Amino acid sequence: MENIRNFSIIAHIDHGKSTLADRLIQTCGAIEDRKMSEQVMDTMDIEKERGITIKAQSVRLRYKAKDGKEYILNLIDTPGHVDFSYEVSRSLASSEGALLVVDASQGVEAQTIANVYIALENDLELIPVINKIDLPAAEPDRVKEDIENTIGLDCTDAIEVSAKTGIGIEELLEAIVERIPAPKGDPKAPTKALIYDSWFDSYLGALALVRVFDGEIKKGQEVLVMGTGKQHEVLDLMYPHPLSPQKTDAIKTGEIGIVVMGLKNIGDVQVGDTITDAKNPTAEPIEGFEEAKPFVFAGLYPIDTDRFEDLREALDKLKLNDAAITYEPETSAALGFGFRVGFLGLLHMEVVKERLEREFGLELIATAPTVTYRVKKTDGMEIAIQNPSELPPPQEIDTIYEPYVKATIITPTEFLGNVLNLLSEKRGVQQKMDYITEDRVMLEYEIPMNEIVMDFYDKLKTVTKGYASFDYEPSGYKEGDLVKLDIRVSGEVVDALSIIVPRDKAQYKGRELVKKMKELVPRQLFEVAIQASIGNKIIARETVSAMRKNVTAKCYGGDITRKRKLLEKQKAGKKRMKAIGKVQLPQEAFLSVLKID
């Protein structure tokens, strides 16, 4: 056990975690240089395309240190985006140390701080790593000062590296061996292992990546997954490796490894759960297990109404390898049969929608995302609402409660004014404001989650030219003065377009929304009225005027191939349209609420 080092890499998005992980793997010779593809650690297609890490990945490395001994280094990569912070905390709970990677040309960001808090809660040894020192804009000394001021972490022994060119990597490996403590645990005690990641493999089924704290897991052992109460036989065990995991007969105290139990459902091996021996179980599971809860909900509807069952099947399959999504069938007068799907955040929503479309060949319309509201009714009942159209009529509502988050924002001082304006526009309430350095400020705000869900992050990036960073965690429910805003197309309420808004902003939002819709709704053969209403009261109206003549026929009358091409193009364009009564609405119209202030 004394030659094992378990560590994570934590960093703000894009500060170079995955690149550093790749470089460590390469330096330890775990992958031949020629097999080192662009980025080994980000394996999913969507991850490669977007350059982000979604699933935490781990790898077991061997390193011969200067003291002549060989060490096992278990490297645990963690996801950097706020939506996946739950996975970060489980990864950190499995480590004794963490490399705190900060971009030498950027400095500490909100996500860095959030991760450091989680690391400190887990008593981890932190090694500050200043990355990207090869960049001309690198200012390692300023960044060290930044870390000392914000986090209070001594940076005298910070390691300066370039994950890209390899500078400082040897020094970093030595620091890992010297500074990060070896794991502790009782090899003789009953098996106690934390599932800190799980995923679905099409050949092996649902896999659990575990850290063994006490005892060991052996091939053939009958184990109990404590949260589910289910018993399974261990069919196989492997040490994690991004390209070729290596089989083993046992995962011992202090080690990490992959457990194969032939499971069909990822829900059987949820992140945070404890695996123990079925006959001789440990007394208490590892604490802190909470199922990942979705915060953001949206309707997903197949454009082709006949494909509802296909969508159900696709969701069933996706759920097997993404336990965080929830879904329930729902009906919309406008969109027909679909599902209300719960996500961890907006990025997760985008990824899920993209996977459904790409991997299952579906074409979907997504409605505007919303949070869970709690409504106390006049009859004393309390209900939870994840779809604005479910809001009871005003006379039946006593109080509406909406979820809030505690947001941390770091911005250069030159944009402070912009950020404060944006936060007050979004109904934020200031808790704290600290100058980290002369030119950077850290803000803490309570802010309604619904405002964050809409497009806060994009707006924040816009008003700070991309320089501000942002992180949040849920902080409970508060009473809100809220109303339902409906949109009517040709006089009919389109339920899928309803949103819940603060009463004092309803008028403004209604006006902006119909204006935006007017831009997005293509002209039809007849005039289309677009109205915003609260209850029966119309508060805004725009008109999409009728098309004058048949443009297609005239322009392309002669050339048959061009005409065919145009028709094909139109067909492709139409895929994203949904008929609401006689009116064709494009996908963008359903998300137009995201585009208004």
Ligand code: GTP
């Ligand atoms: P997520 O996985 O999305 O959280 O990001 P990450 O922190 O893993 O960042 P990633 O490794 O994807 O690196 C982000 C960008 O920085 C990429 O374009 C890298 O090529 C670049 N990068 C990483 N390390 C270095 C470095 O040492 N020097 C330079 N010049 N660029 C680097």
